[in-house]
Amino acid sequence: MKLEELRFGTELLKRGFASMQKGGVIMDVVNAEQAAVAEEAGAVAVMALERVPADIRKAGGVARMADPARITEIMDRVSIPVMAKVRIGHFVEAQVLEVLGVDMIDESEVLTPADEQFHIDKSQFTVPFVCGARDLGEALRRIDEGAAMIRTKGEAGTGNVVEAVRHMRNIMGEIRALQGKSTQEMMDRAREIEAPAGLVLETAKRGRLPTVNFSAGGIATPTDAAMMMQLGADGVFVGSGIFLSQNPQLMAKSIVEAVNHYDDPRTIAEVSRNLGEAMKGLDIHLLKPDEVLQYRGR
């Protein structure tokens, strides 16, 4: 076995990496100390950011990729995978993250979009991508562009799970609705939702998305996380919910255990005791239209 016979950056390696994250919690962190807390709590990966989404909302202005120095500091500190976000369509930010060696790139609506027409052509990269979606059509368009993992968009930085629930129910419901259809009807449906016919047929056949599907965007408590798992998520991203809570260490551990025991209310009750204050949430209906992040990307 010689090293020159190896193949890198294949679809199987990208989707396989995402599969290894299943049943896990991926946590937003803004520095190496938080990353160490997340790892110690049992996170399967961390998302390296300049600010957590709730603070991005507060700060306003253009939100961009984090400082490479901050990302490498986090990579040096933990042994679990490190992910980082790029602006929708900003392929040079993605090239930079690939060079830094991050393990997965999140092409994310949480940052200010760089391109209102095109998402990144993710098939051109060795590093795998995760992308947000609100419905089946959006999820399959991202997979067609090369995304190796999908997550619900939800509404990041709100600590309000309602949009994550809406998006997960949308995706799961649309997949179930495909099941009874003839091939011809599925082709028709593919045109309606602007998704490639081949991916619609594959989804119907498997009864699930062709990639891993996580939940994100508003998960703030162990019960939120467990609910998303019961609704069919393969795992969860927790953004502001951990490090904006009163006791991040305890919140992080409790959410990991709640995901592990998502269908056991006794354990969820146990890990929800004396957690202190969760992050302060936002009512989605009070957001102005330009403050709603999920409408970014198409």
Added chain:
Amino acid sequence: MGVRTGVLDLQGDVSEHIDAFRRALAGSGLSEGSEVITVRRADQIPSCDALVIPGGESTTISRLIDKNGMRRPLEEFRGGIFATCAGLILLSKGVPDPRVKPLGLLDIDVERNAFGRQKDSFEADLAIKGLDAPFHAVFIRAPVISRIGKGVEVLAEVDGAPVAVRQGKHLGLCFHPELSGDTRLHRMFLHKITS
């Protein structure tokens, strides 16, 4: 005879392992009377003939083994264990990283993420002892085996480093046979369990 295979369902690619074992059991003519179950509680462990510790994050699985009271039942388990990637790390004796507490059931030491980060993950056709044709192996942020103890048989190497080993009924792999659709290693493992 039927084989009761339990896939440790704490974190990782559990469903891929379940599918692979179902196909392997069918391919070995063992479907009759066999079952593949997910193991989520410690009290399910002793009733299994074989266990699978899947790929995932070894730090997370290590923590959840203790949280779920599974360490003792796993250490005392008498059947065979099929361990891939993170599972192999957990089955080993020595990991030079305090974030993972291995079970010590395979007399090997391992080095985590030995090939590098995700961008260094690779696929390769591997010659494996006991298989007559190469095996398409998928290595994802994979470990390597840095020490081989007595009674441990090396089945495959990459660039001189062992990546597949057998000790008694246990099979430990640095790569992910559950991802490539080839069940020959699963069948090799089942053969050892049933003979």
